[in-house]
Structures are given as structure tokens and as C-alpha cells.
Amino acid sequence: MNIARKSLVWFLSISIAIASWRFMVGGVVETMEVVAHNLDTRQIPLFAHIVFAPLALILMPFQFWSRLRTNRPQVHRWIGRTYVIAIIISGLGGLIIAPFATAGPFAATGFFILAILWIGTTLIAVNHARQHRIAAHKVWMLRSAALTFAAVTLRLWLPFFIIATNIEFSTFYPWVAWLAWVPNLIFIELYIRRRRV
Numbered sequence: 001m002n003i004a005r006k007s008l009v010w011f012l013s014i015s016i017a018i019a020s021w022r023f024m025v026g027g028v029v030e031t032m033e034v035v036a037h038n039l040d041t042r043q044i045p046l047f048a049h050i051v052f053a054p055l056a057l058i059l060m061p062f063q064f065w066s067r068l069r070t071n072r073p074q075v076h077r078w079i080g081r082t083y084v085i086a087i088i089i090s091g092l093g094g095l096i097i098a099p100f101a102t103a104g105p106f107a108a109t110g111f112f113i114l115a116i117l118w119i120g121t122t123l124i125a126v127n128h129a130r131q132h133r134i135a136a137h138k139v140w141m142l143r144s145a146a147l148t149f150a151a152v153t154l155r156l157w158l159p160f161f162i163i164a165t166n167i168e169f170s171t172f173y174p175w176v177a178w179l180a181w182v183p184n185l186i187f188i189e190l191y192i193r194r195r196r197v
Helices: 003-020 043-064 066-071 073-100 105-130 134-148 150-164 169-179 182-195
Strands: none
Touching: 003 043, 003 150, 043 073, 043 134, 043 150, 066 073, 073 105, 105 134, 105 169, 134 150, 134 182, 150 169, 150 182, 169 182
């Protein structure tokens, strides 16, 4: 991955993560209307998801900073542990709130599968690290990162549909629940096979 692409990933990850915490200032109802219905009966899983998902996103690029891994391996490991914990907490919250997505069962299924794969790929990566299978750890961390980056691609698809099409939000949002992560996984699988990571 060249410098321009790496810089773009860093910029998008950090900026989207910070923007995702806007509810801390403006409130969930005012800033995240699409998930605000969860406040009534699923407040804890909702906050688990919207607090810890941005944390995972903001930490993700640091895991691929080769200089940090080489010169400060202990820092790399602690950032990695925090990243994993954030994904487990946020992913479990996502599993609980996904079935209640306002965009219907198609969107709910997309978000639910995303949460399962997000937790699963991350835990597989951790297991490889514990077994000192570093090459396999790196491959599975790339998959985990691609799913973490769904937070970014989701927010890139939304303005595309809003600006470039006349499709109603209720019509295109269920597709965004899948477009946010399926292309990411396809891209990273092609990257892994091309680079033989």
C-alpha cells in the first residue's frame, strides 16, 4: 500500500471515528436518529457499540504501522489488546441491536453478519498471535481491519446515494448495510492473494 493510500486510510479512520463520537456532545437522538430507537430497551448494547466501535477504528491504523511494531513491540501489543477488547464489546452490542435495524430484515441481516465476522476474524487473528503464527496473524488482522473500516465505507456510501441518486433513504439504506463491508472483504482477499501476505 503506497503512502497516499496509507495516509487516506489514516485520515478517514481517525476523522470518522472522532465524528462518530458526536453523540457525546449533541446527544444520540439529535445526532444518530437511525439508531436512537434502541435507547428505550437496548441502551447498554447501543452505547457499547457506538462508544467502542470508533475506538477500534481510531486504533486500527496503528496496528499496521511497521515502525511502531518494530521499534515499540510492547506498545503494538497493548494497542492490539485494546483494539480487540473494543471490537468484542462493540461487536456484541452490534449483535444485540442489529435485529432491530429500522431499515428492515435485509439490513438487519447485513449488520448481524458483519458483527459476527468482525468478532470472529479478530479472535482468529488473536489466536494466531498467541501461537506465534505471525504470517497468519497478519492475514486475519487485515480481514479484521477491512471489517472495522466498514464504519468508513458506510459513511461514504450514504452521501453517494443521497447526492447521486433520487432513491429514498428507506430503499437504499438496506443495501448500504451490505455495501459497507462486503466490498471491503473482497478487496482485502484480492490484496492478500496478490501480495501473498
